[in-house]
Amino acid sequence: AQSVAQPEDQVNVAEGNPLTVKCTYSVSGNPYLFWYVQYPNRGLQFLLKYITGDNLVKGSYGFEAEFNKSQTSFHLKKPSALVSDSALYFCAVRDGRNTDKLIFGTGTRLQVFP
Amino acid sequence: DTAVSQTPKYLVTQMGNDKSIKCEQNLGHDTMYWYKQDSKKFLKIMFSYNNKELIINETVPNRFSPKSPDKAHLNLHINSLELGDSAVYFCASSPRGAQVRRELFFGEGSRLTVL
Numbered sequence: 366a367q368s369v370a371q372p373e374d375q376v377n378v379a380e381g382n383p384l385t386v387k388c389t390y391s392v393s394g395n396p397y398l399f400w401y402v403q404y405p406n407r408g409l410q411f412l413l414k415y416i417t418g419d420n421l422v423k424g425s426y427g428f429e430a431e432f433n434k435s436q437t438s439f440h441l442k443k444p445s446a447l448v449s450d451s452a453l454y455f456c457a458v459r460d461g462r463n464t465d466k467l468i469f470g471t472g473t474r475l476q477v478f479p
Numbered sequence: 480d481t482a483v484s485q486t487p488k489y490l491v492t493q494m495g496n497d498k499s500i501k502c503e504q505n506l507g508h509d510t511m512y513w514y515k516q517d518s519k520k521f522l523k524i525m526f527s528y529n530n531k532e533l534i535i536n537e538t539v540p541n542r543f544s545p546k547s548p549d550k551a552h553l554n555l556h557i558n559s560l561e562l563g564d565s566a567v568y569f570c571a572s573s574p575r576g577a578q579v580r581r582e583l584f585f586g587e588g589s590r591l592t593v594l
Contacts, residue, residue, distance in 0.1 A: 399582055408569060408585035416580045465535050467583055469522040
C-alpha cells in the first residue's frame with residue numbers, strides 16, 4: 366500500500382532564510398508526488414509535482430522540490446522564506462500501480478518569523 | 480470564477496440529523512472526490528467518482544452516501560450524524576486522462592459541527 370510521511374509537525378524559519386519541509390514516501394510502483402499548501406480556513410492549493418524526468422521540480426511561489434529515489438524522499442524547499450509562506454503544507458503520493466488514490470501526509474506547519 | 484465550489488461552507492447540526500453537502504466544478508473534469516480533514520488536519524480520501532461512476536469507496540460508514548447526478552456535481556449525504564463526523568469535508572476534482580499525472584483541484588471546504 367502507498368503511504369507518505371512528513372516527520373515534522375512544525376518547521377520554524379526566519380524570513381529570508383532557506384526552508385525545507387521533509388517528505389518520504391512508500392509505493393510499490395512508480396511514485397507520482399505532489400505538494401499542496403493550505404492557508405487557514407481555505408482549501409488545498411497545488412504547488413508542484415514530480416511525474417518523471419528532472420529530479421528538481423520548480424513550482425508556484427518560488428518553491429521547488431527534489432525527488433530522491435534512493436532515499437524515497439521528495440523534500441520541499443525555498444531559497445528565501447517569506448512571512449506569507451506561513452501555512453500548512455501537505456505532501457501526497459499516487460502509486461503507479463494504483464492510480465486512483467492520492468494519499469496525503471499528515472501535514473507540516475511552516476511558521477516564518479519576521 | 481470559482482472552479483470547485485461547495486455549499487454550505489459551515490454547517491452546525493444536532494446528533495442524529497441528516498445533512499447534505501453539495502459540490503460543483505466548472506473545470507470540465509471527469510473525476511471528483513470527497514476528502515475528510517479531521518481536527519488534527521489529517522486528510523483522508525472517502526469517495527471518488529469518475530463520470531458519475533463510483534471508483535473509490537474507502538472504509539466509510541454507510542451513513543455516508545455520495546451522489547453524482549452528472550460529472551460536474553458530487554454531493555455528500557450523511558444520515559444519523561454522530562459527534563465523530565465533525566470535520567471539514569473537501570470536494571476535489573481532476574481530469575481523467577493520464578490521471579496519474581493529474582493534480583487535484585480542491586474546494587474551500589465545508590466545516591461540519593455535530594453537537
